[in-house]
Amino acid sequence: MASSKFLLLPLALLLVALSFVPNFTSASLEEANALQKWKASLQIPNNSQIVSSWTPLPTNTSVPTSCPSWFGISCNADGNINMLNLSRSELKGTLHQFPFSILGNLTHFELSVNSFFGPIPPEIGLLSKLVYLNFSTNQFSGVIPPTIGKLSQLTVLIFFKNDLTGSIPRELGNMNSLIDLELSHNQLNGSIPSSLGDLKSLNILYLHRNQLSGPIPNELGNMKSLTELDLGSNQLNGSIPSSLKNLISLQILNLCVNKLSGHIPQGIGSLQLFRLVLGKNKLSGKLPDDLCQGGKLQRFSVSENQLSGHIPRGLWNCSTLIRVRFDFNQFHGYISNTFGVYPSLKFFDVSHNKFHGQLSQNWGKCKNLTALKMAYNKISGSIPREFGNSIKVLDLSSNHLVGQIPKELGEMKGLLNLNLSDNNLSGVIPQELGSLHGLLTLDLSKNMINGSLQRYIVDWVRINHIYLSNNKLSGKIPSEIGKLSQLNVLDLSWNSLTKEIPSEIGSLKSLEMMNLSHNKLSGSIPNGFSNLPRGIHIDLSYNELRGPVPVYAAFLNVSGEALQGNDCLCGNVTGLKLCESQIIMKKKNHFHHKLILVTIVPLFAALLLGLFMCGLIAYRRRKRTSPQNPSGEEGGKFFSITSFDGQAMYDEIIKATNDFDDAYCIGMGGYGTVYKAELQPNNLVAVKKLHSSSENDDHIGFLNEVRALTNIRHKNIVKLYGYCFHARHSFLIYEYLEKGSLKSLLSSDITARELDWLKRVRIVRAVANGLAYMHHDCTPRIIHRDISGANILLDSDYGAHISDFGTAKLLKLDSSNWTAVVGTYGYIAPELAYTMLATEKCDVFSFGVVALEVIMGKHPGELISSLPTLSIDNLLLANVGDRRIPPPSSLVEKLAHSILNVSRACLKYNPHERPTMRQVTELLSVDDRLWMKRHVSVT
Ligand SMILES: *[C@@H]1O[C@H](CO)[C@@H](O)[C@H](O)[C@H]1NC(C)=O
Ligand SMILES: *[C@@H]1O[C@H](CO)[C@@H](O)[C@H](O)[C@H]1NC(C)=O
Ligand SMILES: *[C@@H]1O[C@H](CO)[C@@H](O)[C@H](O)[C@H]1NC(C)=O
Ligand SMILES: *[C@@H]1O[C@H](CO)[C@@H](O)[C@H](O)[C@H]1NC(C)=O
Ligand SMILES: *[C@@H]1O[C@H](CO)[C@@H](O)[C@H](O)[C@H]1NC(C)=O
Ligand SMILES: *[C@@H]1O[C@H](CO)[C@@H](O)[C@H](O)[C@H]1NC(C)=O
Numbered sequence: 020m021a022s023s024k025f026l027l028l029p030l031a032l033l034l035v036a037l038s039f040v041p042n043f044t045s046a047s048l049e050e051a052n053a054l055q056k057w058k059a060s061l062q063i064p065n066n067s068q069i070v071s072s073w074t075p076l077p078t079n080t081s082v083p084t085s086c087p088s089w090f091g092i093s094c095n096a097d098g099n100i101n102m103l104n105l106s107r108s109e110l111k112g113t114l115h116q117f118p119f120s121i122l123g124n125l126t127h128f129e130l131s132v133n134s135f136f137g138p139i140p141p142e143i144g145l146l147s148k149l150v151y152l153n154f155s156t157n158q159f160s161g162v163i164p165p166t167i168g169k170l171s172q173l174t175v176l177i178f179f180k181n182d183l184t185g186s187i188p189r190e191l192g193n194m195n196s197l198i199d200l201e202l203s204h205n206q207l208n209g210s211i212p213s214s215l216g217d218l219k220s221l222n223i224l225y226l227h228r229n230q231l232s233g234p235i236p237n238e239l240g241n242m243k244s245l246t247e248l249d250l251g252s253n254q255l256n257g258s259i260p261s262s263l264k265n266l267i268s269l270q271i272l273n274l275c276v277n278k279l280s281g282h283i284p285q286g287i288g289s290l291q292l293f294r295l296v297l298g299k300n301k302l303s304g305k306l307p308d309d310l311c312q313g314g315k316l317q318r319f320s321v322s323e324n325q326l327s328g329h330i331p332r333g334l335w336n337c338s339t340l341i342r343v344r345f346d347f348n349q350f351h352g353y354i355s356n357t358f359g360v361y362p363s364l365k366f367f368d369v370s371h372n373k374f375h376g377q378l379s380q381n382w383g384k385c386k387n388l389t390a391l392k393m394a395y396n397k398i399s400g401s402i403p404r405e406f407g408n409s410i411k412v413l414d415l416s417s418n419h420l421v422g423q424i425p426k427e428l429g430e431m432k433g434l435l436n437l438n439l440s441d442n443n444l445s446g447v448i449p450q451e452l453g454s455l456h457g458l459l460t461l462d463l464s465k466n467m468i469n470g471s472l473q474r475y476i477v478d479w480v481r482i483n484h485i486y487l488s489n490n491k492l493s494g495k496i497p498s499e500i501g502k503l504s505q506l507n508v509l510d511l512s513w514n515s516l517t518k519e520i521p522s523e524i525g526s527l528k529s530l531e532m533m534n535l536s537h538n539k540l541s542g543s544i545p546n547g548f549s550n551l552p553r554g555i556h557i558d559l560s561y562n563e564l565r566g567p568v569p570v571y572a573a574f575l576n577v578s579g580e581a582l583q584g585n586d587c588l589c590g591n592v593t594g595l596k597l598c599e600s601q602i603i604m605k606k607k608n609h610f611h612h613k614l615i616l617v618t619i620v621p622l623f624a625a626l627l628l629g630l631f632m633c634g635l636i637a638y639r640r641r642k643r644t645s646p647q648n649p650s651g652e653e654g655g656k657f658f659s660i661t662s663f664d665g666q667a668m669y670d671e672i673i674k675a676t677n678d679f680d681d682a683y684c685i686g687m688g689g690y691g692t693v694y695k696a697e698l699q700p701n702n703l704v705a706v707k708k709l710h711s712s713s714e715n716d717d718h719i720g721f722l723n724e725v726r727a728l729t730n731i732r733h734k735n736i737v738k739l740y741g742y743c744f745h746a747r748h749s750f751l752i753y754e755y756l757e758k759g760s761l762k763s764l765l766s767s768d769i770t771a772r773e774l775d776w777l778k779r780v781r782i783v784r785a786v787a788n789g790l791a792y793m794h795h796d797c798t799p800r801i802i803h804r805d806i807s808g809a810n811i812l813l814d815s816d817y818g819a820h821i822s823d824f825g826t827a828k829l830l831k832l833d834s835s836n837w838t839a840v841v842g843t844y845g846y847i848a849p850e851l852a853y854t855m856l857a858t859e860k861c862d863v864f865s866f867g868v869v870a871l872e873v874i875m876g877k878h879p880g881e882l883i884s885s886l887p888t889l890s891i892d893n894l895l896l897a898n899v900g901d902r903r904i905p906p907p908s909s910l911v912e913k914l915a916h917s918i919l920n921v922s923r924a925c926l927k928y929n930p931h932e933r934p935t936m937r938q939v940t941e942l943l944s945v946d947d948r949l950w951m952k953r954h955v956s957v958t
Contacts, residue, residue, distance in 0.1 A: 051087045064109050068090035097124070102125070105129070106129050109133065109134070111135070114137065126172075129154075130154050130157065132157075138164075150172055150173060150196075160182040162183065163183055163188055165189075167188070168192075187202065187211065187215075194218065195217075196220060197220060198221060198222050200218070202229070205229050208230040210233030212236070216237075216240070219242065222246045224239075224249070227251040230253060232253070234258075235250065235263075235279075239262070245266050245268060246268050256278040258279065260284070261286060267290065271294040275296045275300070279301065283297065283304070288307045292313055294319075295318070296319075297324070302321065305327065308333065310331050317341040322347055328351070329351065334358070336359055343366065343368070347370070348371070350372040351374060352374060354369075354379070362384075362385065366389065366390045370392045370394040376398065377399060385406075386408075387409055392412065393414065393415050400421065402422065406428075408431055410434060411433050411436070421442070421445070422445065424448060429455060450473060458479045464510065465488070465489040470493070472487070472494070474499045477500075482503055493514070501547070502526075504528060513536070517540065518540070520544070521547070522547030524548070525546070525548045530552075533551075534558040543566035544559070544564060548569065551573035559585065560581055562584070565588055568595065574592075584766055668741075671698055672752070676695075679708055704754070705755045705756075729741060733788075735786065760810070761809075761819070762811075771904070776906075777911050782813070782873055785818060787866065789819075806846060807845075810823050846869070862936070871919070874919060876903055886926050918943065
């Protein structure tokens with residue numbers, strides 16, 4: 020044994036001597052070869068410096084180089100590789116083949132900004148000399164190996180932006196030298212180990228954007244050197260430990276977007292913080308008094324918590340503030356006494372609190388202010404003239420501001436977003452706002468702004484969104500609006516805009532949403548709309564538009580709601596009447612010979628009979644004998660077809676309607692357009708200009724029909740005064756009813772509220788009476804074929820009158836195929852789809868729909884088909900009744916329920932099971948008599 024020791028010693032000495040030879044040490048050669056192997060496992064771009072510089076080393080040892088001159092590698096004095104920095108090298112691969120055991124002299128190891136994936140091997144703990152380790156911005160996954168805790172010399176550990184999971188190993192608390200620990204932007208879970216409190220040298224601790232849960236350990240208050248603590252965007256709960264006030268070096272504290280509750284501890288405000296961010300938690304109670312006592316606070320946010328009380332006085336003088344957020348809390352107080360002048364302030368948001376009082380002029384002194392948001396408070400008074408000219412975003416919406424928009428706002432040339440909506444502002448939009456050339460969003464909706472939109476809007480060259488709805492704007496929409504090429508949203512709804520929609524709106528290439536509803540816009544839908552893209556959201560409802568809905572791309576999938584409330588609009592859209600042209604087309608398909616009549620007869624009439632042949636109908640006006648009783652036989656005016664002078668009549672109507680000017684249009688029906696004509700002062704009639712009238716070759720027969728219809732006198736049927744035939748225009752002359760159609764009354768919340776339950780019951784009964792009269796008391800019987808809410812007209816006392824009665828018969832529209840066109844979608848009896856034969860029972864069905872509509876306040880829609888199977892108990896007023904009006908007295912409620920039951924019977928699928936109109940009137944009045952009896956006996 021002893022001799023072998025003697026033999027080994029010289030050998031060892033020889034080896035030591037050899038190692039001092041100044042060339043490639045065996046160690047660095049081994050290191051380099053091992054790295055070559057690892058490199059071979061990676062995907063490296065062809066043009067990478069690694070490809071070009073990491074060449075195989077010469078195998079002879081006579082080269083006097085101490086370190087391979089490879090990209091990203093350097094060696095220590097001994098020739099050992101001590102730095103490996105392959106940051107931003109577009110590398111992809113894993114660390115599976117990385118030679119941890121060989122590169123034991125590595126002090127700096129950086130692979131940041133590459134595409135490394137897979138786990139960080141536990142062998143990383145072998146790199147015992149490591150001082151700096153940065154694997155940030157890769158796709159490393161798996162857990163952080165606890166062996167990292169062995170790297171006692173490590174000062175910087177950066178793993179941010181990877182896909183690391185699992186919890187933070189408590190062994191990290193052993194790394195006494197650590198100064199900078201950044202594990203943010205991973206998927207780490209579990210709680211924060213309290214051992215981190217042992218990291219006495221730590222300056223920076225970034226754990227934000229993980230899924231860490233549990234409380235913030237009290238021990239973190241022991242990290243005396245900490246300057247930056249960011250735990251934001253996790254799921255931390257519990258309260259903010261008051262030990263954090265011991266972090267005397269702390270400058271940045273970010274705990275935002277967690278589930279922290281409780282109070283903000285006193286003492287934190289006294290730290291020398293320049294950033295304190297606690298937003299989006301569940302913090303409650305008042306703010307600590309010592310806020311800004313450290314004197315350095317620049318960024319402060321407590322937004323989206325449940326904090327309340329006043330803003331501490333200390334903040335008044337906090338002149339260092341740059342960015343401040345109090346939004347979405349319950350702070351209150353008089354706003355002008357709460358905030359001082361902050362010369363560096365850029366961003367200030369107190370929206371969604373309960374501040375009251377008037378805005379101070381001080382905001383104008385914050386010269387660097389770019390965003391001021393005070394929406395959803397109770398701020399009153401007028402808008403100050405100045406907010407500093409740097410301002411880009413000004414949001415004072417949903418407050419109680421009054422007065423005019425100051426014209427000085429036009430001096431804030433950098434303004435991008437101005438939101439003053441939902442206040443009580445009045446006056447006009449000052450012309451000076453036209454100089455806001457950079458404006459992107461303007462929201463002045465929900466105020467009382469009047470005046471018209473001026474042409475200066477073209478100066479808003481970059482604007483994306485204009486919201487001016489719910490104001491009192493009048494006048495026309497300026498055609499210049501078409502120049503706003505960046506406009507995405509135009510909302511001018513609920514104003515009093517008039518005249519025609521400028522065709523130029525069609526040139527708004529970026530438009531996605533246009534709401535012009537609830538105005539008084541007239542004329543037809545402009546040609547320019549043909550340029551609007553498909554899929555754009557358009558709402559033109561409740562205007563006075565007329566004429567056909569064009570077949571432009573923008574209207575391909577338009578809903579009935581987007582066009583409703585324009586009584587003179589027609590087209591193949593649910594809820595609208597078909598247009599004249601569409602009806603003629605429909606006819607053409609089925610009646611070739613009639614088409615010839617439609618076109619030839621007027622031509623002949625014009626040629627042979629001269630300019631006109633009116634004179635079939637004459638007009639005689641009787642002096643009103645009893646104004647108290649206008650509905651009596653003697654009252655009012657009427658037309659007789661037996662009297663004379665159709666020429667005078669014709670001329671008078673042409674004059675009264677200004678040759679059927681659109682301005683006199685009050686509606687559009689299946690057979691024609693309706694105009695209002697004042698023949699003599701206070702003597703109004705409705706004139707229905709027929710789409711096509713001259714197909715009646717049998718004039719004598721036709722006249723007899725007209726005569727029969729004009730002889731009908733029933734208080735629930737609109738009176739037909741007469742008819743005038745002319746080569747140019749043919750028209751029917753009807754009684755004029757002030758309140759317009761049931762459909763339009765029910766469609767507006769305001770007018771629907773005027774229709775109380777008793778009025779509604781009376782309307783349904785009146786319609787039933789009128790129909791029963793026509794079905795059972797006239798010879799021959801007359802079928803209406805188009806009973807709908809649009810054909811029930813109301814007089815000034817809300818008395819209901821059925822209009823268009825007999826028109827179908829009159830115009831010989833009784834050919835079977837016609838019926839499908841004549842009815843209104845949603846009211847047509849199902850059998851018409853296959854029998855094509857209109858019977859009284861079709862009218863009964865339509866009546867059932869109208870009766871339900873009156874009770875529900877809207878078209879019953881799907882309910883119609885489910886009704887026969889619906890149990891009586893579900894068909895209660897409480898379930899289906901119009902909620903816009905208060906519930907009826909129990910007596911009226913009973914009457915309303917009988918209507919519901921009757922309409923149920925009327926909507927039976929099998930026409931033979933439906934009652935007749937005579938039975939309907941009896942069913943409705945039986946209840947009435949019962950009610951009367953009981954009512955009388957009770958009282
Ligand atoms: C890189 O080089 C290899 C081998 O020369 C070649 O097959 C490959 O297409 C190259 N890749 C690119 C992106 O140029
Ligand atoms: C050793 O390196 C020298 C210098 O580069 C070279 O000239 C020589 O050929 C090499 N010897 C062998 C065996 O590769
Ligand atoms: C690694 O290289 C990048 C530049 O590619 C450099 O910014 C970074 O400081 C280096 N890291 C170390 C530890 O030297
Ligand atoms: C560092 O290099 C020296 C000299 O080559 C060597 O003896 C030592 O083993 C290396 N250290 C580690 C931890 O590999
Ligand atoms: C206002 O902003 C400018 C530009 O950012 C800056 O140079 C200046 O110091 C700021 N003024 C104050 C009082 O902070
Ligand atoms: C109305 O539109 C429907 C479906 O778009 C179509 O089938 C029908 O023929 C149209 N009717 C008329 C009269 O154009």
